[in-house]
Amino acid sequence: MIxxxxxxxxxxxxxxxxxxxxxxxxxxxxxxxxxxxxRSGCGKSTLLGMLAGLIRPTKGVVRVHGVDIAHLSxxxxxxxxxxxxxFVFQFSGLLSTLTVLENVLLPTLFCTYSPSSGLxxxxxxxxxxxxxxxxxxxHTLSSGEMKRVAIARALINGPALLIADEPTxxxxxxxxxxxxxxxxxxxxxxxxxxxxxxxxxxxxxxxxSYYMERGKIVGKPKTSSCENLDLKSVSHLTTRDLT
Amino acid sequence: xxxxxSFQSFIIAGIRNKPxxxxxxxxxxxxxAANIFSGQYLIAGAVGSVNQGVSRMxxxxxxxxxxxxxxxxxxxxxxxxxxxxxxxxVWRMNNNRMDTIGNVQGVIGISPQLYVAxxxxxELSSLPVDIFGFDPETDFTIQPWLRQPLKNxxxxxxxxxxxxxxxxxxxxxxxxxxxxxxxxxxDPTQSAAxxxxxxxxxxxxxxxxxEGVVPLSAPRISRGDINxxxxxxxxxxxxxxxxxxxxxxxxxxxxxxxxxxxTLDPISQDIQGLPGLLKxxxxxxxxxxxxxxALIAAMVTHERQREIGLIRSMGAKRNVIFSLxxxxxxxxxxxxxxxxxxxxxxxxxxxxxTGILNSALxxxxxxxxxxxxxxxxxxxxxxVIxxxxxxSLVPxxxxxxxxxYDAIRGEDR
Numbered sequence: 001m002i003x004x005x006x007x008x009x010x011x012x013x014x015x016x017x018x019x020x021x022x023x024x025x026x027x028x029x030x031x032x033x034x035x036x037x038x039r040s041g042c043g044k045s046t047l048l049g050m051l052a053g054l055i056r057p058t059k060g061v062v063r064v065h066g067v068d069i070a071h072l073s074x075x076x077x078x079x080x081x082x083x084x085x086x087f088v089f090q091f092s093g094l095l096s097t098l099t100v101l102e103n104v105l106l107p108t109l110f111c112t113y114s115p116s117s118g119l120x121x122x123x124x125x126x127x128x129x130x131x132x133x134x135x136x137x138x139h140t141l142s143s144g145e146m147k148r149v150a151i152a153r154a155l156i157n158g159p160a161l162l163i164a165d166e167p168t169x170x171x172x173x174x175x176x177x178x179x180x181x182x183x184x185x186x187x188x189x190x191x192x193x194x195x196x197x198x199x200x201x202x203x204x205x206x207x208x209s210y211y212m213e214r215g216k217i218v219g220k221p222k223t224s225s226c227e228n229l230d231l232k233s234v235s236h237l238t239t240r241d242l243t
Numbered sequence: 244x245x246x247x248x249s250f251q252s253f254i255i256a257g258i259r260n261k262p263x264x265x266x267x268x269x270x271x272x273x274x275x276a277a278n279i280f281s282g283q284y285l286i287a288g289a290v291g292s293v294n295q296g297v298s299r300m301x302x303x304x305x306x307x308x309x310x311x312x313x314x315x316x317x318x319x320x321x322x323x324x325x326x327x328x329x330x331x332x333v334w335r336m337n338n339n340r341m342d343t344i345g346n347v348q349g350v351i352g353i354s355p356q357l358y359v360a361x362x363x364x365x366e367l368s369s370l371p372v373d374i375f376g377f378d379p380e381t382d383f384t385i386q387p388w389l390r391q392p393l394k395n396x397x398x399x400x401x402x403x404x405x406x407x408x409x410x411x412x413x414x415x416x417x418x419x420x421x422x423x424x425x426x427x428x429x430d431p432t433q434s435a436a437x438x439x440x441x442x443x444x445x446x447x448x449x450x451x452x453x454e455g456v457v458p459l460s461a462p463r464i465s466r467g468d469i470n471x472x473x474x475x476x477x478x479x480x481x482x483x484x485x486x487x488x489x490x491x492x493x494x495x496x497x498x499x500x501x502x503x504x505x506t507l508d509p510i511s512q513d514i515q516g517l518p519g520l521l522k523x524x525x526x527x528x529x530x531x532x533x534x535x536x537a538l539i540a541a542m543v544t545h546e547r548q549r550e551i552g553l554i555r556s557m558g559a560k561r562n563v564i565f566s567l568x569x570x571x572x573x574x575x576x577x578x579x580x581x582x583x584x585x586x587x588x589x590x591x592x593x594x595x596x597t598g599i600l601n602s603a604l605x606x607x608x609x610x611x612x613x614x615x616x617x618x619x620x621x622x623x624x625x626x627v628i629x630x631x632x633x634x635s636l637v638p639x640x641x642x643x644x645x646x647x648y649d650a651i652r653g654e655d656r
Contacts, residue, residue, distance in 0.1 A: 087557070108248055109563075
């Protein structure tokens with residue numbers, strides 16, 4: 001589904017260059033739940049940005065369904081992103097003047113219009129557990145509810161891939177658990193997910209987990225099963241265990 | 244529950260997001276629109292007032308049978324007042340002379356008048372009332388004095404009455420047992436026109452045939468008879484040579500050509516300076532507010548860069564971002580423009596009704612016609628919408644070229 005080869009991104013700072021992502025290889029198969037974690041500044045968000053076509057790589061290729069998005073025009077990448085990629089950020093990014101339902105429907109503006117979008121939005125809100133807040137405005141929602149709405153919004157156009165950039169970074173443990181359970185449920189239903197986090201406790205949720213350091217993927221732990229996983233029971237896992 | 248999202252609701256949501264800021268932006272647009280509209284409105288009102296004054300000066304010449312000069316002896320041969328109507332005389336001529344007058348070089352308008360009779364009718368006026376026939380289609384001396392323009396061209400059975408004639412618009416007046424509808428009323432002319440009833444020539448000829456209307460001592464009135472032809476000449480032309488040419492067009496001792504010896508040129512020149520001044524003021528305001536609006540547009544897009552990055556991450560293309568910024572600016576410009584024009588119009592109506600405008604301008608302000616007002620409002624709206632569009636071009640382009648990931652993370656750095 002996604003094939004990353006020799007992916008590199010360097011930023012020029014005054015007289016020297018910083019490699020945010022350095023020669024990364026990665027393969028994502030349909031139905032996988034990829035977790036990439038590492039410390040702040042290790043390059044994981046930049047990697048996600050390149051996977052979504054939001055950042056142009058300095059070197060290397062990112063193939064989505066066999067198409068190298070690094071060499072597509074900006075409009076073509078946008079079109080592909082609208083249809084194939086849903087993005088969830090650490091912040092909810094909900095527009096305060098739109099209702100929950102309108103926020104979920106927002107990405108349909110940038111995709112081919114479908115009369116069933118409204119129905120699908122309601123189904124998604126039901127799936128993420130906030131259907132009763134469809135007419136509410138974001139400021140009345142809890143952090144967890146906002147995140148659920150953001151996930152529903154990322155899924156509205158039926159993307160093949162859901163990319164999440166530290167989606168639980170600003171949540172308390174209980175809410176984080178709820179959101180991760182939601183991701184797990186979506187993954188079980190067939191959604192391919194690539195998520196970055198700095199929290200090693202979440203490793204068991206992934207079908208594949210990678211550790212990044214200084215722009216490189218430096219570790220690849222064994223596949224974990226997250227069936228019947230209690231988030232609190234895996235809190236003993238540390239970064240060292242995974243490298 | 245609304246199950247569809249549209250660009251329109253998205254734009255409105257964006258505007259609602261920062262009501263104070265958008266209100267300030269709309270206010271800037273309203274200020275520009277009000278300025279442009281007010282300038283035009285003032286010019287049109289003042290020019291309209293002068294034009295009305297000019298049109299009410301009546302004819303440049305009156306061409307009448309030679310005997311007419313008898314009436315003028317004692318007061319001099321030159322008419323120093325506005326020529327609105329001819330004097331009530333029984334000396335007439337045939338209307339076939341009109342073609343000759345109309346063909347004289349420099350003449351741009353001719354209209355016939357017929358004096359029918361003078362009646363005493365206390366129900367109409369305490370003074371004797373003159374009955375005149377005129378041609379409403381070619382007339383340029385009587386109708387400019389109308390208090391309100393006629394709703395329809397004057398038709399058979401309808402009359403225009405002088406200021407001192409009793410009767411409301413659409414009410415009936417009786418003249419020698421004939422009934423006429425009052426279609427219009429003149430403003431005070433301080434002349435005999437104030438006690439005159441004007442009717443179409445056909446009605447005048449019919450009335451003249453009625454027994455007892457024209458005194459037995461006076462010659463009978465036949466169809467085609469007229470008392471005088473009122474003449475308008477090309478503005479700016481020297482009237483004396485034209486008057487001489489009219490005289491030479493007829494055999495000696497047949498007609499007299501009487502002119503007036505004053506013009507409104509000085510006033511016209513004064514008023515001509517006003518539009519230029521107001522245009523300069525409008526231009527200064529537009530030039531001064533343009534950078535402000537451009538700055539606001541740039542601030543708005545900077546402030547919304549995370550939102551722009553977000554919708555780019557959802558798949559919005561560059562042209563969509565560009566269009567959203569432009570349309571939002573155009574929307575604010577349109578709202579502000581309409582508000583500015585409406586506020587100005589209301590202010591003008593209030594100031595005009597209370598008479599403050601006339602005393603402030605030191606000139607009678609003539610409210611422009613509805614169509615002209617609509618045209619001026621359209622110009623003002625067009626200008627502010629154009630300013631809104633142009634001022635947001637650079638911010639729209641910058642936003643559309645913004646790297647989405649940088650835009651999203653911009654507020655975190």
